[in-house]
Amino acid sequence: MKRTIVIALAIFTFALMTRAQEPAKTIAERLGYPRDAKLLIVHADDLGMAHSVNVATIKALGTGLVNSGSIMVPCPWLSEIATYARSNPQADLGLHLTLTSEWTNFRWGPVSSKDRVSSLLDKDGYFYLLETDAAAHADTRQVEIEIMAQIEKARALGIQPTHLDSHMGTLYQSKALFEVFLRVARSQKLPVRIARNWFPRADYLAQTLGPDDVYIDRVLDIGPDVAPQDWARFYSDELKKLEPGVTEVVIHLAYDDAEMQGATFNHPNWGMPGRDVGVAGFGVVNSAADPRIIQFGLKLSF
Amino acid sequence: MKRTIVIALAIFTFALMTRAQEPAKTIAERLGYPRDAKLLIVHADDLGMAHSVNVATIKALGTGLVNSGSIMVPCPWLSEIATYARSNPQADLGLHLTLTSEWTNFRWGPVSSKDRVSSLLDKDGYFYLLETDAAAHADTRQVEIEIMAQIEKARALGIQPTHLDSHMGTLYQSKALFEVFLRVARSQKLPVRIARNWFPRADYLAQTLGPDDVYIDRVLDIGPDVAPQDWARFYSDELKKLEPGVTEVVIHLAYDDAEMQGATFNHPNWGMPGRDVGVAGFGVVNSAADPRIIQFGLKLSF
Numbered sequence: 336m337k338r339t340i341v342i343a344l345a346i347f348t349f350a351l352m353t354r355a356q357e358p359a360k361t362i363a364e365r366l367g368y369p370r371d372a373k374l375l376i377v378h379a380d381d382l383g384m385a386h387s388v389n390v391a392t393i394k395a396l397g398t399g400l401v402n403s404g405s406i407m408v409p410c411p412w413l414s415e416i417a418t419y420a421r422s423n424p425q426a427d428l429g430l431h432l433t434l435t436s437e438w439t440n441f442r443w444g445p446v447s448s449k450d451r452v453s454s455l456l457d458k459d460g461y462f463y464l465l466e467t468d469a470a471a472h473a474d475t476r477q478v479e480i481e482i483m484a485q486i487e488k489a490r491a492l493g494i495q496p497t498h499l500d501s502h503m504g505t506l507y508q509s510k511a512l513f514e515v516f517l518r519v520a521r522s523q524k525l526p527v528r529i530a531r532n533w534f535p536r537a538d539y540l541a542q543t544l545g546p547d548d549v550y551i552d553r554v555l556d557i558g559p560d561v562a563p564q565d566w567a568r569f570y571s572d573e574l575k576k577l578e579p580g581v582t583e584v585v586i587h588l589a590y591d592d593a594e595m596q597g598a599t600f601n602h603p604n605w606g607m608p609g610r611d612v613g614v615a616g617f618g619v620v621n622s623a624a625d626p627r628i629i630q631f632g633l634k635l636s637f
Numbered sequence: 638m639k640r641t642i643v644i645a646l647a648i649f650t651f652a653l654m655t656r657a658q659e660p661a662k663t664i665a666e667r668l669g670y671p672r673d674a675k676l677l678i679v680h681a682d683d684l685g686m687a688h689s690v691n692v693a694t695i696k697a698l699g700t701g702l703v704n705s706g707s708i709m710v711p712c713p714w715l716s717e718i719a720t721y722a723r724s725n726p727q728a729d730l731g732l733h734l735t736l737t738s739e740w741t742n743f744r745w746g747p748v749s750s751k752d753r754v755s756s757l758l759d760k761d762g763y764f765y766l767l768e769t770d771a772a773a774h775a776d777t778r779q780v781e782i783e784i785m786a787q788i789e790k791a792r793a794l795g796i797q798p799t800h801l802d803s804h805m806g807t808l809y810q811s812k813a814l815f816e817v818f819l820r821v822a823r824s825q826k827l828p829v830r831i832a833r834n835w836f837p838r839a840d841y842l843a844q845t846l847g848p849d850d851v852y853i854d855r856v857l858d859i860g861p862d863v864a865p866q867d868w869a870r871f872y873s874d875e876l877k878k879l880e881p882g883v884t885e886v887v888i889h890l891a892y893d894d895a896e897m898q899g900a901t902f903n904h905p906n907w908g909m910p911g912r913d914v915g916v917a918g919f920g921v922v923n924s925a926a927d928p929r930i931i932q933f934g935l936k937l938s939f
Contacts, residue, residue: 386743386899411713414761415742415899440717441688446762450750459716459794460748492761594896597688597717 362551362581371579376551378528379404379588380431380502383413385441387595391588393419396426401586405431405500408485409443409462417492429498429525430489432482432516434469434505436462438598447484452477470508475515478506482519500528510539517543530554530583552580664853664883673881678853680830681706681890682733682804685715687743689897693890695721698728703888707733707802710787711745711764715794723795731800731827732791734784734818736771736807738764740900749786754779772810777817780808784821802830812841819845832856832885854882 363372379392379401389412395401406416406428420428434455436442442461445452454474455462463469489496499520501507506516507529520527532553534541544550561569570584589595665674681694681703691714697703708718708730722730736757738744744763747754756776757764765771791798801822803809808818809831822829834855836843846852863871872886891897 386896390895390899411743411745412899414744418742440720441713442716443713448750448752450752460790488762590895592896593692593892593894594688597692597714 374581376583382406383410387589403427405429407433421493433502441598466503466505556585676883678885684708685712689891705729707731709735719794735804743900768805768807858887
């Protein structure tokens with residue numbers, strides 16, 4: 336199995352942008368691998384959100400634990416990760432386009448002028464806490480203004496995004512939002528995170544994609560129903576049955592420190608059993624590299 | 638000495654707002670104390686900036702180490718301190734009106750719509766790093782818009798501010814800015830932090846104050862020239878020679894943790910000797926209450 340797993344690095348994302356002449360070819364073939372190769376992206380979300388997230392993910396990018404990540408431009412620690420991106424242009428960093436602000440004690444709002452994107456803001460002037468509220472209130476023209484502003488700001492800071500995805504999936508919540516997302520992505524010549532295994536969730540996903548859009552085979556992300564003590568086994572099991580094609584494992588890295596505990600303490604879905612403080616989506620598994628890093632031991636699974 | 642020092646609690650600030658009929662009376666007399674009473678406010682700045690600052694200051698408010706504080710409305714951890722303010726309406730919390738964003742890795746911008754306050758923003762859309770740059774670029778009409786927006790947002794979140802001050806002193810940088818500051822404060826019936834011992838710094842400070850404005854006798858804040866190991870002695874010495882009138886000691890509390898180190902690591906003036914990481918203005922002195930709290934041991938000095 337080890338031989339058939341190929342860690343797809345930044346070159347993968349760049350290669351996606353080169354349109355194939357032969358649509359019947361799989362992504363693996365277009366990347367020069369056998370048709371049934373098993374390609375794996377390990378992707379860390381939420382860069383820029385917090386210092387803890389930045390430091391943990393930068394460490395994981397350095398050790399190779401993850402080979403891709405995406406950045407939340409509206410968040411307060413953006414400048415820190417932008418400095419990393421400028422110093423590490425080889426790093427496969429996309430933009431985690433952000434239209435929600437989900438931690439009740441720790442908030443952020445739009446990059447664009449608030450009066451231009453008022454439909455995206457809650458009564459306190461921040462993005463909505465929930466992706467469903469964001470999607471329900473969003474004026475799609477304002478969504479386009481804001482996500483373009485996020486892309487432009489990232490580039491102005493020297494980030495060269497390799498792909499786009501959507502924090503909390505807000506941009507996949509409706510056909511209208513997904514169309515805006517794809518339109519912006521095509522205009523910027525950037526692939527979006529979209530996977531064949533998501534197609535059953537909503538008809539408009541496959542219907543909106545065109546022949547030139549690139550999508551991967553599956554995204555694997557852990558649900559809140561998997562208890563933290565089972566996370567390592569979950570990933571290990573999933574990877575043992577990995578199928579041919581491109582799989583993206585989406586994870587969230589951070590240290591289990593005061594800052595993260597302060598942000599995530601009351602998240603309803605991601606509490607950690609046996610602890611007073613929940614750490615949302617940021618599971619603790621020991622790492623040989625740094626036992627304080629919250630991660631899953633992917634490299635140890637083979 | 639102990640008997641003559643009176644810790645002025647929130648009642649002090651409220652009392653300031655009651656205009657005296659007899660201007661010759663000192664503030665001490667107006668508060669019902671002897672003419673030569675020594676009144677002390679211990680004030681913590683920068684609430685809302687970071688989780689670390691919030692937790693440390695809330696603890697210090699609870700123990701009585703500080704009896705006043707002020708909140709930075711544009712900062713990402715505002716919601717956390719607003720929750721505290723709503724639950725503790727007796728707490729003497731003002732607004733630390735904010736027109737700068739001084740940590741290079743950790744930034745914030747205006748409460749008002751960016752296109753209405755463009756003169757306050759640097760090329761990345763945040764407030765300027767330095768108060769001198771902020772003052773040099775600021776359109777005073779836009780300053781008024783933004784500080785009014787900060788006051789209105791605080792009140793909308795249930796904060797009942799008792800006073801106003803200015804983060805990094807931006808609003809004291811010019812006559813025009815100080816006039817805006819006072820005009821807004823008067824319109825909101827809130828006292829500003831202004832002290833007689835600041836008058837020699839600029840003629841316009843005393844000149845702009847009117848007969849109904851209240852000001853205290855002195856503000857005592859530690860400078861970057863005092864080495865951290867000397868902070869406890871500095872405060873102890875200053876308090877031993879405390880003079881009659883109202884003195885406000887301005888401090889900054891935080892834990893010496895990863896979040897604060899990440900924010901403050903490269904501040905030019907407030908580095909901590911013997912450490913790789915500077916913690917700006919947030920000195921470490923042991924506290925009996927919690928040795929991790931960064932504070933000076935004021936209560937232990939008498």
